Amino acid sequence: MTYHSATGPIGAEGRYWDALLEGRLELPRCTGCGHWHWPAVWRCSACGGWDHEWVEQPLTGTVFTYTRTHHPFGGTEAFAKPFATLVVTLDAVPVRLVGVLEGDEAGLKIGAPVAGTIARTAFGDAEIPALRWRLA
Ligand SMILES: [Zn+2]
Incomplete structure (x- = not known):
């Protein structure tokens, strides 16, 4: 199939x-x-x-873990450095999803509540949908 x-x-x-x-x-x-x-x-x-x-x-959850990227590599051209990438545990179901943090990093820590949006990001020659998280 x-x-x-x-x-x-x-x-x-x-x-x-x-x-x-x-x-x-x-x-x-x-x-x-x-x-x-x-x-x-x-x-x-x-x-x-x-x-x-x-x-x-719903696009809500809590930060399971995160990392901060300081150096450019393929696929990160659109992001100002440094930027944080989060692994978020969804509130509604036992699933974790990855996305880049938008907005102020003040308060970023494991367990912090976040809300998500769906953006677009460059992937090779294409634009694909991607999750973005913002501290709630
Ligand atoms: Zn089953």
């Missing part, structure tokens, strides 16, 4: 990218046992089921 997005055939996570392009965060949950999967999978590792439903999620 191959998922086709607006940009062509992609893997199990295709629905994630299409939803982001439309301004929503959606994540897959196994319809057999309710297990949340991220990264997306074709087959549930908990029950072996093949069916998943994609459920819209």
